[in-house]
Amino acid sequence: MANEKVTLAHGAGGKLSRELMDEVILPAYGNPVLNELHDGAAVNMSGRVAFTTDSYVVQPLFFAGGNIGKLAVCGTVNDLSMTGAVPRYISAGLIIEEGFPIADLRKIVETMRRMADEAGVYIVTGDTKVVERGKADGIFINTAGIGDIIPGTDISPKHVKPGMKVILSGYIGDHAAAILAGRHGLQLPDSVRTDCAPLAGLTQAMLAAAPDIAVLRDPTRGGVAAVLNEIAEASGCGILIDEDAIPVHPEVQGVCDILGFDPLYLANEGKCVAFVPADKAQAVLEAMQANPYGRDARVIGEVTEGAPGQVGLRTSIGGIRVVDMPLGNLVPRIC
Amino acid sequence: MANEKVTLAHGAGGKLSRELMDEVILPAYGNPVLNELHDGAAVNMSGRVAFTTDSYVVQPLFFAGGNIGKLAVCGTVNDLSMTGAVPRYISAGLIIEEGFPIADLRKIVETMRRMADEAGVYIVTGDTKVVERGKADGIFINTAGIGDIIPGTDISPKHVKPGMKVILSGYIGDHAAAILAGRHGLQLPDSVRTDCAPLAGLTQAMLAAAPDIAVLRDPTRGGVAAVLNEIAEASGCGILIDEDAIPVHPEVQGVCDILGFDPLYLANEGKCVAFVPADKAQAVLEAMQANPYGRDARVIGEVTEGAPGQVGLRTSIGGIRVVDMPLGNLVPRIC
Structure with missing residues (x-):
């Protein structure tokens, strides 16, 4: 992208939001469900479904052995796993501070994809908001997830x-x-x-x-x-x-x-x-x-x-x- | 709560996190699924399921006719509705700035509950993080939601x-x-x-x-x-x-x-x-x-x-x- 920093316009739902999606986020997450790009994803589930969410606000964003994107996917995969479920689908809500380097964003979403691949889940729906400089702290990520609870288990x-x-x-x-x-x-x-x-x-x-x-x-x-x-x-x-x-x-x-x-x-x-x-x-x-x-x-x-x-x-x-x-x-x- | 402002300790997973949950959040959201309080909620779904998410960063947080909590529930209910689904379950991830008035938090979560009731959804799983003063802007809310896609519809x-x-x-x-x-x-x-x-x-x-x-x-x-x-x-x-x-x-x-x-x-x-x-x-x-x-x-x-x-x-x-x-x-x- 010509512009190397995230701007408020990237979060406002217009052409620049699309550009951020098309050039940074979709190529990283890309999978058959996400690529349909509706207001929400449509997936097949049946029986007992686990549903969980977590927001990630870790500081620093990059640290020895990982970054906030790794945490965001693994954390929700693990919460689903701990309910006795097979994790299936993940959502990703990004809140980005104006001026955040697009190179860092790329690293984070690429890590999310790698972790999703390892865990056997798809990132199927998402949202990106941008707030003014000084109103957040780099990037916050929320993930929610759904998974199939393994029949016969009853974690409680x-x-x-x-x-x-x-x-x-x-x-x-x-x-x-x-x-x-x-x-x-x-x-x-x-x-x-x-x-x-x-x-x-x-x-x-x-x-x-x-x-x-x-x-x-x-x-x-x-x-x-x-x-x-x-x-x-x-x-x-x-x-x-x-x-x-x-x-x-x-x-x-x-x-x-x-x-x-x-x-x-x-x-x-x-x-x-x-x-x-x-x-x-x-x-x-x-x-x-x-x-x-x-x-x-x-x-x-x-x-x-x-x-x-x-x-x-x-x-x-x-x-x-x-x-x-x-x-x-x-x-x-x-x- | 004796303490009238949100502190970093409210987001750190210990006794004060529990107090915030027990005295502010659970009484507002309370429903049979949420009250089991696992790492995630377990719900029954079958067939085509819609899954969607949005983060809310609106400013001001309170405005004519609503507040950020109203937006957060209605926005995800509406995204599910636009995929041709009957919205069923909602998650709520709160990112709160240290010092945020607990009275305002109460108003927001009570509004979320009222909107959930009107929409016929339960808020079944959630997460609360607190960041230092100056590292967010009052409160950000992410909601994700799942719903049953109405058989016979194919919105595309x-x-x-x-x-x-x-x-x-x-x-x-x-x-x-x-x-x-x-x-x-x-x-x-x-x-x-x-x-x-x-x-x-x-x-x-x-x-x-x-x-x-x-x-x-x-x-x-x-x-x-x-x-x-x-x-x-x-x-x-x-x-x-x-x-x-x-x-x-x-x-x-x-x-x-x-x-x-x-x-x-x-x-x-x-x-x-x-x-x-x-x-x-x-x-x-x-x-x-x-x-x-x-x-x-x-x-x-x-x-x-x-x-x-x-x-x-x-x-x-x-x-x-x-x-x-x-x-x-x-x-x-x-x-």
Whole structure:
């Protein structure tokens, strides 16, 4: 495009909006459903359908291992996956600040397409708005998604029972550490990168191994601590996890030590916590470890009858401390 | 809530996020599907499903006859309606600027609920993010929606044929005039108010009268001029409309005369343009006029074989001028 910055006219529904669509967005997202270009997409669905949405306001927009577009697709793919659905179709609503470089926009929408391809979804409908300089922060992205809930699954905290195992799919805190490093200009090893990834294949493998998995959750904002507290409260059970079982990369632990964070509260964008009947735990673990995004999966604890509604952590030195629900002011704009 | 302003912690996924949900958002949206509160909603759908999204960045947030929440629900309800669908479920993604008054947020989400009730949809899933002061502009809202496409309908510009009638559901430019008045502090009569309304009932009545309606479109950004140009281009037909047939309130024409706008290019949020086989035009008109949002419906022109891809306007004095596609810089942040 001759003009290398996004202007207000690109968001106003006329010729320049069309140009932005035709030259930047459609070539990136392009697929048979989107290309019909109605006011909305028409797709075939049947039975139980999962429907979810998230807005992404992460800062910085580009960070180690990803960008806001990667988050926007993976986040909604993962929310659908955690309801026990096969993600099918995604929408993309862009709110762009006037003056945003079109080269950056291209990188973001191309990443969205790559992630959509990996997750097996189409981006079928979208919208682009532009606001004046100083009225947004580069770009915000909303994605919504629909997917087919796998017949026979019924993901709900009400199915969580004492004795169930709590499984975590891998190392925690990588996403938050990558964002913090990007934001504060910390020099970290290349190994500290966002874990952002589409987990649809992982959760489908898990549900194939055990259709009676009670709960699947991705520990994003608020981290593993928030997910466990929500499930403890919703199920009325207690949850006891082992500190030594929770995998944290040493570099991430280092960032936490410097900045005073607890990795349990840090956001992840490519991890899954599962509540699994004890007799299925081994089968689920094996299914996870066979998937690139579940290689480091392990049992981190179990559901208890005692301490209903509470989350306890058995520490390395043998004590037990309560893991509280985060207040919520740990790391703003993490996703 | 003790705290009367939205803070960053309200968007961070912890206790304060829950408090905002429990005290402000859930009581407003509350419905049986939303109240299950998973990562996503689970709903029953079958057959052809319409899926659409829009982000809303209108400024000012409150204006004559509505607010951003009204637009956000009606806009997506209308996009679904224009694909020939019965709107069913809506998502709501809020991006809020730190410091935004919680009283204003309450008004907005309560309006969203009222509009959802009128349109017969549930708000079933959502997300709230908060960004620092100066990094957004009060509040931005994204809605996505899904609906059941009415069997037997096939809305597509490829069905537009010479001889079809072009029907407009009522007076144009009211929404843009209300926004312009609000933005520039113009003193206008109370009668100048947004036309924002959910059109699901109107379009269903139209499709019941004539399932073979070729195209339904809501003339939002870019106005009637943009819609007609898009359909002319996509169908390869010409379109000829009569200036005298197009209803414009005198006060709106007055705003246009002062500010140098042409009402054909002004955004509407509760209007519909339909392309209808000539022998069904009367039946469709009667169905529209029986609906409160189609009372002033009329035929404004027809599809021609001549001038393919072009839109012509037969003026009051008998000439014909070309109606171009808007460039797109007329009124930023109109929706």
